[in-house]
Amino acid sequence: MKNQIxxxxxxxxxxxxxxxxxxxxxxxxPGDEVEIKLKDEPGVVISTIDGDxxxxxxxxxxxxxxxxxxxxxxxxxxxxxxxxxxFKKTPAGSGLGSxxxxxxxxxxxxxxxxxxxxxxxxxxxxxxxxxxxxCGIAHADNVAPALLGGFVLIRSYHPLDVVKIxxxxxxxxxxxxxxxxxxxxxxxxxLKKNIPLKDAIVQWGNIxxxxxxxxxxxxxxxxxxxEDVIVEPIRSILIPGFDKVKKAVxxxxxxxxxxxxxxPSIFSLSRSDEIAKEIGEVxxxxxxxxxxxxxxxxxxxxxxxxxVITQDEDEIL
Amino acid sequence: MKNQIxxxxxxxxxxxxxxxxxxxxxxxxPGDEVEIKLKDEPGVVISTIDGDxxxxxxxxxxxxxxxxxxxxxxxxxxxxxxxxxxFKKTPAGSGLGSxxxxxxxxxxxxxxxxxxxxxxxxxxxxxxxxxxxxCGIAHADNVAPALLGGFVLIRSYHPLDVVKIxxxxxxxxxxxxxxxxxxxxxxxxxLKKNIPLKDAIVQWGNIxxxxxxxxxxxxxxxxxxxEDVIVEPIRSILIPGFDKVKKAVxxxxxxxxxxxxxxPSIFSLSRSDEIAKEIGEVxxxxxxxxxxxxxxxxxxxxxxxxxVITQDEDEIL
Numbered sequence: 183m184k185n186q187i188x189x190x191x192x193x194x195x196x197x198x199x200x201x202x203x204x205x206x207x208x209x210x211x212p213g214d215e216v217e218i219k220l221k222d223e224p225g226v227v228i229s230t231i232d233g234d235x236x237x238x239x240x241x242x243x244x245x246x247x248x249x250x251x252x253x254x255x256x257x258x259x260x261x262x263x264x265x266x267x268x269f270k271k272t273p274a275g276s277g278l279g280s281x282x283x284x285x286x287x288x289x290x291x292x293x294x295x296x297x298x299x300x301x302x303x304x305x306x307x308x309x310x311x312x313x314x315x316x317c318g319i320a321h322a323d324n325v326a327p328a329l330l331g332g333f334v335l336i337r338s339y340h341p342l343d344v345v346k347i348x349x350x351x352x353x354x355x356x357x358x359x360x361x362x363x364x365x366x367x368x369x370x371x372x373l374k375k376n377i378p379l380k381d382a383i384v385q386w387g388n389i390x391x392x393x394x395x396x397x398x399x400x401x402x403x404x405x406x407x408x409e410d411v412i413v414e415p416i417r418s419i420l421i422p423g424f425d426k427v428k429k430a431v432x433x434x435x436x437x438x439x440x441x442x443x444x445x446p447s448i449f450s451l452s453r454s455d456e457i458a459k460e461i462g463e464v465x466x467x468x469x470x471x472x473x474x475x476x477x478x479x480x481x482x483x484x485x486x487x488x489x490v491i492t493q494d495e496d497e498i499l
Numbered sequence: 500m501k502n503q504i505x506x507x508x509x510x511x512x513x514x515x516x517x518x519x520x521x522x523x524x525x526x527x528x529p530g531d532e533v534e535i536k537l538k539d540e541p542g543v544v545i546s547t548i549d550g551d552x553x554x555x556x557x558x559x560x561x562x563x564x565x566x567x568x569x570x571x572x573x574x575x576x577x578x579x580x581x582x583x584x585x586f587k588k589t590p591a592g593s594g595l596g597s598x599x600x601x602x603x604x605x606x607x608x609x610x611x612x613x614x615x616x617x618x619x620x621x622x623x624x625x626x627x628x629x630x631x632x633x634c635g636i637a638h639a640d641n642v643a644p645a646l647l648g649g650f651v652l653i654r655s656y657h658p659l660d661v662v663k664i665x666x667x668x669x670x671x672x673x674x675x676x677x678x679x680x681x682x683x684x685x686x687x688x689x690l691k692k693n694i695p696l697k698d699a700i701v702q703w704g705n706i707x708x709x710x711x712x713x714x715x716x717x718x719x720x721x722x723x724x725x726e727d728v729i730v731e732p733i734r735s736i737l738i739p740g741f742d743k744v745k746k747a748v749x750x751x752x753x754x755x756x757x758x759x760x761x762x763p764s765i766f767s768l769s770r771s772d773e774i775a776k777e778i779g780e781v782x783x784x785x786x787x788x789x790x791x792x793x794x795x796x797x798x799x800x801x802x803x804x805x806x807v808i809t810q811d812e813d814e815i816l
Contacts, residue, residue, distance in 0.1 A: 388654065
């Protein structure tokens with residue numbers, strides 16, 4: 183039995199233009215890392231949280247990395263002690279699925295250390311417990327792609343119905359995380375409770391087009407479908423200069439450019455590593471014109487989800 | 500050059516559960532037949548309309564079979580005379596794309612007789628002129644599948660963006676056309692102009708699921724996704740006994756059962772010819788309990804669209 187492991191779980195982009203609350207995808211970079219060491223004495227403790235500026239709770243029943251682990255141990259009626267180190271490399275409150283990355287990393291690591299009693303895709307309900315602890319709502323559009331990799335459709339929440347969407351081999355994502363604060367709860371509050379039927383029709387035409395484009399590897403169709411007529415027009419007012427940045431990004435050869443999750447991060451899809459990098463530079467330049475600083479990331483779409491970084495094969499004494 | 504042709508164009512099912520205004524598919528049966536004979540003297544005339552109970556206009560600028568032909572001839576600045584015979588085998592006002600079948604048959608036949616100057620898929624704008632003449636609105640969700648065959652997504656109307664969706668090889672449709680009158684304009688009027696965002700999210704989760712299920716040949720996913728929370732709850736009140744019929748159909752092994760277009764016809768998808776037939780019988784039995792008579796049709800999904808029945812190779816003198 184292994185007694186120690188370090189894993190990575192990816193950041194993710196939820197909503198994806200026209201897929202509000204039902205679509206998300208994982209990226210290769212950034213993501214959170216979690217180290218778990220089995221202990222002889224029972225109890226799950228967080229010994230270290232790195233990179234959170236002291237903001238995250240260390241109580242295991244409050245932190246999104248440990249809540250899924252506690253649920254998992256409870257499910258199996260196991261009283262295994264664990265010492266957890268969390269390395270936050272996904273900025274919190276960024277719209278990049280930071281809590282989902284921690285939740286997935288935690289339960290993914292614990293499952294391996296306990297001999298993989300459960301298949302990876304079945305860990306979703308536990309990871310959702312972590313998301314709920316962090317956000318108050320168990321939204322699956324970050325957790326599911328972080329766990330399963332690739333593009334994931336949440337067809338339904340009641341019952342939970344999660345479907346992985348095949349995507350083109352060459353698909354890249356650029357993310358810009360501006361130094362702005364947008365609280366998920368605020369971003370949700372400003373949305374209208376009722377929307378015009380005619381706009382909803384445009385939106386479901388686009389989500390159907392996006393899914394078809396991804397599955398057919400039809401980049402032009404993906405690009406034409408990456409339009410959000412419901413949420414983006416409202417939420418983008420929270421992101422200074424969004425329209426100008428989007429225009430510049432599209433002129434760089436992006437397939438689309440939209441808000442990531444509830445923001446303030448924005449993302450763009452493109453066909454190559456080179457364009458993805460160039461888009462990041464354009465995002466940074468354009469935001470700078472509005473005195474908004476920030477950081478950009480680019481990578482291929484992550485089709486694997488979480489992964490093991492190192493593991494210790496030593497037997498527990 | 501051919502001087503005479505008889506063609507078939509299929510009926511179609513629009514909306515398809517969760518795809519209101521953006522999705523439709525064609526069936527093998529029923530459909531309209533159109534015969535065109537080239538004439539030496541200019542002018543397009545309808546000499547016969549069979550099966551319409553005398554209800555359709557014979558004026559070429561009013562009938563959906565000839566309006567697309569007139570548009571087509573005008574586009575090419577051709578003054579070719581034609582004599583048209585229309586055999587209506589798709590019941591009008593049934594929610595089965597009756598006018599779309601005529602529109603497609605007309606322009607499909609004319610294009611062939613004139614030496615196929617245009618590819619089949621490019622005939623769509625002309626066929627839409629016919630739909631507009633019949634319905635007042637150029638909705639493409641019947642015309643596009645009738646012309647292209649299979650499942651067709653209308654991703655966008657402005658600009659028109661039409662995408663064919665790959666589907667499972669074994670996919671069957673049953674249609675029941677009850678002897679009830681529901682006018683498309685009435686069926687549209689009773690819809691609400693605004694809908695709750697939370698319902699719209701359910702709907703676009705379902706349309707994304709339906710597209711994914713069709714493209715993956717995942718029948719279970721198709722079935723789970725064939726739910727309409729926006730339009731069906733309102734429109735089904737115009738169809739006596741709808742809920743009971745639907746329940747009985749689902750118990751017969753259907754993948755789904757919903758209103759076809761704006762009704763009153765209903766349709767069901769299933770995995771085999773046998774089940775499709777049984778569903779038709781169940782539909783007829785159940786409607787009879789509510790004193791509603793009608794007719795049922797079943798066939799495979801039509802992946803071809805319109806087809807030539809007979810053609811005359813004689814040269815025009």
